[in-house]
Amino acid sequence: MTELEDGSDAGRNLTTQDWLDLARETLIREGIDAVKVDRLAKVSGVTRGGFYWRFKSRQDLLDQLLDDWRSCNTMPFISAVTGVGSPSERYHALxxxxxxxQRFRPEYDTAVRNWAAASPKVAEVVHTVDTVRIDALRHLFVEAGCDNDEALVRARITYYHQIGYYALGIKQSAERRRQLGPIYYRILTGFPVGSA
Incomplete structure (x- = not known):
């Protein structure tokens, strides 16, 4: 058997990121049970041997996929909330x-939350990420002048509202969401609508 026949040569052409991208899209479309080595290799047109050039095991892939989610969907969130500008400007950035x-994919969050329902390890990571995100929002509200308790409650309400929006599968155009934005902004933050 040649290298090409056992898939190792072809598999080496796929980068670790290629495998993660494929795993991510499979997770989003079909759930965690569909993220299997055989299936991903078949879709990629390589054999299982190609997978093992990049990952030690399926669990290694799943661990890296969870890290990918944490990075892809949390870093932009934290950057928006803790970046430059006033608390109001940063809230608008969020x-x-x-x-x-674009930089935050709600369907990725939903897919990982669904995965967490079947995996205590993933549920623990999701809980940690939620805590980090909520705390970043809490700091924003403290900077805006809220006492710590009010800041925490506003952070939770804002965060739970958005997670609920995704969990319920609400579909609205970006234009309609922007139209309603000032109302949500006023109700969720307590900031004056024109504040900067």
Whole structure:
């Protein structure tokens, strides 16, 4: 058997990121049970041997996929909330992130939350990420002048509202979401609509 026949040569052409991208899209479309080595290799047109050039095991892939989610969907969130500008400007940056759905993929969050329902390890990671995100929002509200308890409650309400929006599968155009944005902004933050 040649290298090409056992898939190792072809598999080496796929980068670790290629495998993660494929695993991510499979997770989003079909759930964690579909993220299997045989299936991903078949879709990629390589054999299982190609997979093992990049990962020690399926669990290694799943661990890296969870890290990918944590990075892809949390770093933009934290950057928006803790970046430059006033608390109001940073809150607007977060709203833009959620509405544009470019650097933050709600379907990825939903897929990982569904995965967490079947895996205590994943549930623990999701809980940790939620805590980090909520705490970043809490700090924003403290900077805006809220006492710690009010800041925590506003952070939770804002965060739970957005997670609920995704969990319920609400579909609205970006234009409609932007139209409603000032109302959500006023109700969720307590900031004056024109504040900067």
């Amino acid at each position: 709203m833009d992130l959620w509405i544009d759905e």
